[in-house]
Amino acid sequence: MEHHSRRAQAxxxxxxxRRTLRIGVIADTHGLYDPAVEPHFASVSEILHAGDIGGKDxxxxxxxxxxxxxxxxxxxxxxxxxxxxxxxxxxxGMTIVLCHVLYENGRMSSEAQAWLDLEQPDVCIFGHSHxxxxxxxxxxxLFNPGSAGPKRFSLPRGVGILTITGRKAVPxxxxxxxxxxxxxxx
Numbered sequence: 796m797e798h799h800s801r802r803a804q805a806x807x808x809x810x811x812x813r814r815t816l817r818i819g820v821i822a823d824t825h826g827l828y829d830p831a832v833e834p835h836f837a838s839v840s841e842i843l844h845a846g847d848i849g850g851k852d853x854x855x856x857x858x859x860x861x862x863x864x865x866x867x868x869x870x871x872x873x874x875x876x877x878x879x880x881x882x883x884x885x886x887x888g889m890t891i892v893l894c895h896v897l898y899e900n901g902r903m904s905s906e907a908q909a910w911l912d913l914e915q916p917d918v919c920i921f922g923h924s925h926x927x928x929x930x931x932x933x934x935x936x937l938f939n940p941g942s943a944g945p946k947r948f949s950l951p952r953g954v955g956i957l958t959i960t961g962r963k964a965v966p967x968x969x970x971x972x973x974x975x976x977x978x979x980x981x
Contacts, residue, residue: 821954823942846865
């Protein structure tokens with residue numbers, strides 16, 4: 796009985812397990828679907844694409860792995876693409892915001908700062924820079940998986956996983972090979 800009381804005090808009902816969510820995170824595909832993402836996204840509940848998709852074929856291929864939520868980027872023509880510029884989601888009791896451009900010329904834009912201040916998310920997923928990033932701004936985790944598209948600049952190609960368990964989000968970066976396996980349809 797004492798064991799039961801301690802569990803109740805901790806805010807959990809006896810026998811209730813915390814659900815773990817694994818979310819695939821991808822950005823800057825620029826029209827390239829690389830099957831190298833498949834083993835990394837094999838057990839995700841969904842995929843979040845942070846823009847510069849480069850074509851609906853990429854989304855169709857990703858949808859074979861899991862449901863996809865995507866935002867548009869500058870390569871997509873923003874709203875002209877049919878995808879929103881920004882999205883706010885609730886997953887595992889956490890607020891996640893998804894956008895393409897968070898930083899311009901190495902600095903967070905005042906528009907992005909105002910949006911983050913308004914939404915106060917637990918996690919902000921973004922793209923555009925092609926630079927894999929895990930950082931913080933106050934209580935918000937800033938997470939850029941890097942680019943999963945054709946290699947550009949001297950930056951590595953990559954994707955990410957966001958794991959959410961019991962109001963805790965843990966982002967992780969996964970580096971892909973410098974060259975994509977193939978270009979085109981899945």
